[in-house]
Amino acid sequence: MDSIGFDLKKTLLVLLTVFIVGCGSGGSGSSSGNNPPVIEDIIVVGAGLAGLTAARDLNAAGLDVTVLEARDHIGGRAYTDNSTGIPLDLGASWILGIDQSATYELAVEAGIVVSAHTDWDLFQGWDFDGSPYTISDADDADFFSRVEAGCRQNYQSQSSTSFEEMVETLYGNGDFPNLNRREFEYLVATYFELEYAGDVSLMSASQCWEGSDYFGDDVIIPGGYSQLSSFLSQGLDIRLNTVVTAVTYDDQGVTITTSNGNFSADRAVITVPIGVLRSGDIQFSPALPQSKLDAINFIGSGTINKTWMIFPSTFWNTDILMFGYISDPKGHFSEWYSFDDLETYNVLLAFNGGSEAIEMESMTDEEITAEAMTILRTMFGPDIPEPFDVVQTRWNSDPFAKGAYGFLRAGAVSARDRNNLAENVIERLFFAGEATSASHYATTEGAIRSGKKAAMDILTYTN
Ligand SMILES: Cc1cc2nc3c(=O)[nH]c(=O)nc-3n(C[C@H](O)[C@H](O)[C@H](O)COP(=O)(O)OP(=O)(O)OC[C@H]3O[C@@H](n4cnc5c(N)ncnc54)[C@H](O)[C@@H]3O)c2cc1C
Structure with a gap:
């Protein structure tokens, strides 16, 4: 201040x-006559x-x-934790769509340094047992476009169907013939539950067709x-x-x-x-x-949480931005990020969302770290080092947030x-x-x- x-x-x-x-003016409210405004x-x-x-x-x-x-x-919810000596955003990380962005304009006005644009294609994935990722790009794109079409239909008919009902109907109808149950649930969790921070069982089936007018690249704020x-x-x-x-x-x-x-x-x-x-x-x-x-x-009020992990050295391919993990059960540490702007700090960021994230909030930091490390060892092998610092958010239990951000209920x-x-x-x-x-x-x-x-x-x- x-x-x-x-x-x-x-x-x-x-x-x-x-x-x-x-001037003899009194009262409050708007100006009247020749009196100066109060x-x-x-x-x-x-x-x-x-x-x-x-x-x-x-x-x-x-x-x-x-x-x-x-x-x-x-x-x-756009707050940076500096307790580790590294600026770690507990809430927002990205400025989305910098071409018509009040946020980006503000960053420029403030002289704040932003990263190069985020390249979402820099992806590497694993199946639940550490074997190579099994979802092809074509099946991934097909899944997304069919679900998006479902959202559009539900939006147009103003239906009160839940997102879960909608995607389960598509799955039941054989719309995703190449996806097994685990792969299907992984895509639902990563595209929609992490994005919109809610369980698909509660979410409106029109959710992914509403709002989101973003244009241009996304960037983060390294500082x-x-x-x-x-x-x-x-x-x-x-x-x-x-x-x-x-x-x-x-x-x-x-x-x-x-x-x-x-x-x-x-x-x-x-x-x-x-x-x-x-x-x-x-x-x-x-x-x-x-x-x-x-x-x-x-x-x-949906929940996503971040787990920031600081390691003594990198053990991942630092040319990759996003690491996907088809967890079993779904939604456990299935999305990881490495920011090359933070590369010197050897930092990985994991997201958990929906009720999985809420349940995890009652675990201790040590328990959460142990679960995260089990998954990282499945992905990167048994010899990776322990993190020397972990910063864990608990947005749902935060009395002045009570969640990460809003989603549309059915x-x-x-x-x-x-x-x-x-x-x-x-x-x-x-x-x-x-x-x-x-x-x-x-x-x-x-x-x-x-x-x-x-x-x-x-x-x-x-x-
Ligand atoms: C984990 C996470 C990741 C996110 N990632 C992104 C991202 O990458 N990009 C993006 O654009 N957005 C992201 N968001 C969303 C973004 O952070 C929020 O949409 C935005 O910061 C919300 O700002 P706000 O001013 O609406 O609310 P807030 O920032 O929550 O401000 C409301 C304020 O009200 C205060 N308050 C609450 N209760 C009371 C009370 N009783 N009395 C007085 N004060 C009170 C709170 O303490 C808070 O400071 C993310 C959010 C989370 C949680």
């Missing part, structure tokens, strides 16, 4: 208030990328913005995503360790109850994750409109539900965050765009 910037802003506000009082107080709940973007834009427009953040740090939140936070008044427990609102304003006392404002932007909204940990009074409650119900309609989630309530409560973005949900892009949109909406009511 930049206290110098904050003090300067307060001084300017005091001067402006003196000016306003001198500056609105805005509270932003959450200092992730959505909240910081909204706060920055509102602050730049001259509003008096306070950001309330439950954690002892900013960044939310860590936290650089983006640090950049956005400059000059903002951010109250850390401030857990919001209740939001009371009427047509005059908003009162927010927190672990550090009450805050009042003319309007508020709520950017807490969908998992937190679903949990009921924040009481809204009066209750939120039914359309928003329905949206909160239909957008699930019965949801993306545009309807995400737009209802984003809709403001009586022009006092505004909502942002990845889950509110119909076009870029589940990503930093959705978070940043939604923060910009919430700020723009507020400015239309205050100008």
Whole structure:
């Protein structure tokens, strides 16, 4: 937090208030007649990328913005852990589709170094027993396009079928004649459960046809995503360790109850994750409109977790980006990454998703490492070294995330539900965050765009 910037802003506000009082203006809200505008107080709940973007834009427009953040740090789900001496992103790693990307533009504006583009074709795979990968490129592509067509059909008919029902029907109909059961489940897990962070049994069958307007290459930020939140936070008044427990609102304003006392404002932007909204940990009074409650119900909070492992030396082919493992049972350490930008650090990253990831959260780090090493030894042989450091995420148990990001539950309609989630309530409560973005949900892009949109909406009511 930049206290110098904050003090300067307060001084300017005091001067402006003196000016306003001198002019005989009173009350709050928009300007009227020839009186100078009264500056609105805005509270932003959450200092992730959505909240910081909204706060920055509102602050730049001259509003008096306070950001309330439950954690002892900013960044939310785009946070970089430096405890090992290596910047390891616990949440977002990639900037997706840099050609029309607010995230990428921000990185450029901040002077943040990004990697060369990610080449997703650099792949090597293994079957469950360590024998060579058995799925041909043609079968892989065919699987994906048939499932995508299924998603499109379900989207068009607005069906409430689950993703599992849809893919199992295709499998049962013999649509994937060359895939055995294990290979089929591996592809379902790696393409959809890891991507959308939910179990296919809960997920809408239209999920893979919705949103995701990305253009161009993907890159990572070798120095860590936290650089983006640090950049956005400059000059903002951010109250850390401030857990919001209740939001009371009427047509005059908003009162927010927190672990550090009450805050009042003319309007508020709520950017807490969908998992937190679903949990009921924040009481809204009066209750939120039914359309928003329905949206909160239909957008699930999915889980993916990262296991970062730092080894004394590399034992993998560092020209490869992604290592696939057709695990048995499915979804156990089936996706591994080696980042050549981090190559000198000898780091591997594994993902687990859905209920497998949630179950794993109750295991100790040592137990998780042991399971990961058993699989790595199956892939790379018995002589590989033990890691000397492991950083494990547990997003589902995280009280201020309660999941990794939102997915569409069976019965949801993306545009309807995400737009209802984003809709403001009586022009006092505004909502942002990845889950509110119909076009870029589940990503930093959705978070940043939604923060910009919430700020723009507020400015239309205050100008
Ligand atoms: C493992 C993982 C991998 C990912 N990979 C990618 C990727 O490669 N590329 C990509 O684009 N996206 C990725 N994402 C998604 C991306 O990280 C998120 O979409 C984005 O960071 C969400 O930003 P946000 O501002 O909407 O929410 P958040 O960052 O979660 O911000 C919300 C803030 O609200 C705070 N908060 C919660 N409850 C309270 C409360 N009661 N009181 C006060 N504050 C509260 C939280 O602490 C948090 O700081 C990944 C996410 C995860 C978890």
